[in-house]
Amino acid sequence: MIALHTVHRHRFSFTQDDVILFAQVSGDNNPLHLDPAFAATTPFKRPIIHGALASSIFSKVMGTEFPGFGSVYLKQVSEYKRPMFVDTEYEGVFTVISIDPNKHVAEIKCEIIDVATGKKTTEGVATIMNKEEF
Amino acid sequence: MIALHTVHRHRFSFTQDDVILFAQVSGDNNPLHLDPAFAATTPFKRPIIHGALASSIFSKVMGTEFPGFGSVYLKQVSEYKRPMFVDTEYEGVFTVISIDPNKHVAEIKCEIIDVATGKKTTEGVATIMNKEEF
Numbered sequence: 001m002i003a004l005h006t007v008h009r010h011r012f013s014f015t016q017d018d019v020i021l022f023a024q025v026s027g028d029n030n031p032l033h034l035d036p037a038f039a040a041t042t043p044f045k046r047p048i049i050h051g052a053l054a055s056s057i058f059s060k061v062m063g064t065e066f067p068g069f070g071s072v073y074l075k076q077v078s079e080y081k082r083p084m085f086v087d088t089e090y091e092g093v094f095t096v097i098s099i100d101p102n103k104h105v106a107e108i109k110c111e112i113i114d115v116a117t118g119k120k121t122t123e124g125v126a127t128i129m130n131k132e133e134f
Numbered sequence: 135m136i137a138l139h140t141v142h143r144h145r146f147s148f149t150q151d152d153v154i155l156f157a158q159v160s161g162d163n164n165p166l167h168l169d170p171a172f173a174a175t176t177p178f179k180r181p182i183i184h185g186a187l188a189s190s191i192f193s194k195v196m197g198t199e200f201p202g203f204g205s206v207y208l209k210q211v212s213e214y215k216r217p218m219f220v221d222t223e224y225e226g227v228f229t230v231i232s233i234d235p236n237k238h239v240a241e242i243k244c245e246i247i248d249v250a251t252g253k254k255t256t257e258g259v260a261t262i263m264n265k266e267e268f
Contacts, residue, residue, distance in 0.1 A: 017218030021159045025152060042204075051207035052193035056160035057188035058175065063164030071164065073185035075213045094207075094228070117244035 002133045003104070004099055006064035007008065010092040011115070012057055014049055022053040031104060048083040054122050057092050058110045059072050061127055066094055067106075067133035075127035082114075082121040089115040097125070106134045136240070138233055144226040145249070146191055146211045148183055153220060153242035156187040182217040188256050191226050192244045196260055200228055201240075201267035207237065209261035216248075216255040223249040231259070233268050239267045 023029045028050055031038035039047040055078045062071050084090065091113045100109040106125060113123040128134075156165045162184055171179040179186035189212045196205050218224065225247045232241040238259060246256040260267075 012250070018159060021155070022190075024157055025155045025187075027194040028190065028197040030203060032203075050193055050197075051210065052190050053159075055185050055189070055210070056156075056162065059184055060161040061185075063162040063166070068163060070166070073214050075211070076185065076189070077209070077211045078208050079209045130216070133162070 002067055002096060004096050006057070008056070008061070008094040009064060010094070011091050012087070012092065014053065014084075014086050016047075016086045018111050019047070019049055019053065019091065019122045022050055022056070026050070026052060029063065044083050045058060048084065048085060051078065051080040051122070054078070054080070054112060055124075057112070058124070059128055061092060062096060062108070062128050066108075067128060067130040068076075070130050070132055072129040073126070074129055076124060078122060078124040080096075080122055082120050084112070084120060091115050101134060104131045104133050104134045105129045136201055136230060137204055138230050142195070142228040142229045143226070144195050144199065145223060146226065147223050148187065148218075148220050150181075150210070150220045153181070153183055156184055156190070157262045160184070160186060160218070162186070178217050180219065182219060185212065185214040185256070188212070188214070188218050188246060189258075191246070192258070194227055195228060196242070196262055201241075201262060201264040203267055204264050206263040207260070210258060211242075212244070212256060212258040214256055216253060218255050225249050225257065227232065228265055235268060237263065238268045239263045
């Protein structure tokens with residue numbers, strides 16, 4: 001069982017190959033993510049990671065680590081506050097903020113921090129059902 | 135420019151190969167999505183698509199079709215109301231529900247409908263900045 005206020009951390013980074021693969025599987029070939037010449041014309045100056053790829057880390061952690069296998073995703077809120085880049089170390093921080101033991105459902109705050117700067121790039125809340133953990 | 139209340143529709147389906155590829159790029163190898171024997175022990179009876187893969191359709195549509203290139207994702211809310219399966223035809227329905235012309239930001243309601251049953255599997259709201267369209 002996972003208790004209220006438990007915190008789980010997960011370090012990760014993405015490569016440009018990951019971004020290309022995500023563009024293929026999602027069909028999102030927005031040049032903002034793929035084309036350095038196009039990205040140079042934007043305020044970001046260089047390609048940024050798809051927000052949905054960043055959010056896929058939430059899916060990975062919920063589905064495989066915390067709470068892990070058996071989790072069913074009910075809802076995800078993701079707020080993209082700062083751009084994210086390839087070959088950059090990030091830390092996902094996951095905090096249990098509510099548990100409904102009757103429904104086996106928890107709300108888990110999800111944050112992504114740029115490890116070098118300490119700045120938050122993404123924040124949101126996942127709502128997860130897991131009959132063994134909540 | 136895209137007007138308030140404009141509706142955009144996008145039909146799609148996923149194959150099991152898409153699910154396997156998404157598991158690879160996201161790292162989410164939860165057996166609920168990949169292992170028919172495990173999935174048979176769950177209320178879903180067969181493997182379901184990752185919620186985050188379903189949400190990647192929102193990213194694709196926002197980034198490449200509606201509003202399209204130049205879109206910057208600020209926020210996504212996704213509520214997974216019913217399971218989704220491979221080899222099943224779905225329709226994404228996207229409706230502009232608010233526009234802030236000063237910030238060039240719109241809120242777009244996102245729904246996924248099972249074409250055969252008419253039932254809604256997923257709903258949420260995307261918040262998108264696009265300087266040319268809003």
